[in-house]
Amino acid sequence: MNRPSILWKLYIAAFYVFLFAPLLVVAIFAFNASPFPSPPWKGFTLEWFIGNGSVFGKPGVLMDPIWLTTIGNSFKIALPVALLAVIIGTVNAWVLERAEFRGKTLLAMMMLWPLVIPGVVLGISILAFFSRTANGLEDVLNTDIDSLRPGLPLVILGQLSFILTIATLIIAARLRKFDRSLEEAALDLGASRTRVLRTVTLPFLQPALIGAGLVALLMSFENFNTTLMLVGSDPPLPITMYGQMREGATPAINAVSLMLMLGVGGIASIFALTSKAQQ
């Protein structure tokens, strides 16, 4: 079993070609000097990144208000999601690892639950529940609460519903490894509880906090299923891409994709480095 046959090796090679072919194609055709994202190759251009539309009639990504707004929307969603995921995830991890109470196993199970619910179902259930709440409040208060209707706040909540599980798991795994005698030593030496938290516990958790934040950022940027159900008039990147892909897009979509791949690659390598530092 330790001498792989030539057939097996060929299969492995073919597999990796299969794995990377679609990504390479997307990246390469971002530089094709053609109004359509398809062969033949018509020469190298940066027009789909920085062109102002004078050459092909359609502007490049960085000059196109539609793409710029949609990238901005993605950040408006991803940053609050990542921040809230880290803060609430830390508190949750604390409850799971440190607190003792009846029903803790049940709570721990419930926290895993969002991972097994299809994203579309999460989306429609939150949409329906918040619409009912908004309608109820409208009857009572006689004002419409916009933030409960489809739009950025609802997208943030929808993404948080399952990203919180991931953030909690990452931070709890780190907290479990913490040696509590360190905290006790600090307390014995006369430090206050807040000071212990600030100077001992949180620095120990830091790699996991950064890791959880980055994963939350990535998942928020890439989420499609849940976001699709909750989006209002400010679509983030995956929603705009989906729309363009259905209608037939210019190679600008390849340029956006390449930028996304580079961004994701950057974040993933930071994450890999911090998780290596964790071990």
Added chain:
Amino acid sequence: MNPAQRLTLFLLMAPAILWLGLLIVLPHVEILVLSFSQRVAPRVYEFGLGNYLEFFTEPLYWRTFARTAIMSIMVTAITLVLAFPIAMYIARVAQGRLKAMLLLLCLLPFWVSELVRTLGWMMLLRETGIISYLLRLTGLASQPVELLYNDGAVILGLVYGGLLFMIVPLANALESLEPSVVEAGFDLGGSRFTVLRRIVIPHAMPGIVAGSIIVFMLTVGNFATPVLLGGKNGLWFTEQIYAQFITRFNWPQGAAFGILLLLLSSAIVAAGLRLTGQSLGTTLRQA
């Protein structure tokens, strides 16, 4: 526990309770209730099974549902078969840096958005795409070939999206298999096939179940891949939910579909666990 401690505990638990209560439990209660309300007149609703009856009487709905279930099972099986030799190679053959690199190369494409990966497949498969172009260039085809918008393309895209989630649990499970056990199998006269069937596969079972469950759930709940690669022929159940909610604004019907999708995904997962004698706890840990 003194009152101060009790208060602290309560405050610490508040975010978790708000999260699970407001974003998970109550919304699911809401769609469950919604799914049992049927319209009797414009803007007048009453309790009833109408939405579920509609599902069973309208062939488009239950056929799409069955199609989604069957194709997802097929996708899971194909992913398992394709991933097994890869996981085996990573876990048992590759050593040191090669092993780390092969695993990392597997992970990389999955950090990239599903939409980007689907865009890549669309560019490869469509009539004006790269494969069609190459076929004409090499003289294998005389006119453009449309490879997109059929079931094959949908299955291809879904298998591609599921591979990583199969390879990682499989490789983890195979990693712990003692080489001496495999050797003993051969020494006792077992053929390659017998050793695979009687020793390797039973040992990898927790990984097989974990990978299959994850891939199945991701496939059943997928939206973008079947819609974009299948076009009008995609016919995925999530698309029906979207249509009822967003296009037709028939929320009770959409809610009933959502509940059915949830039931389908839980039922198949439970059946898979039952069939292989695994428990959900060990499976989640494996994943």
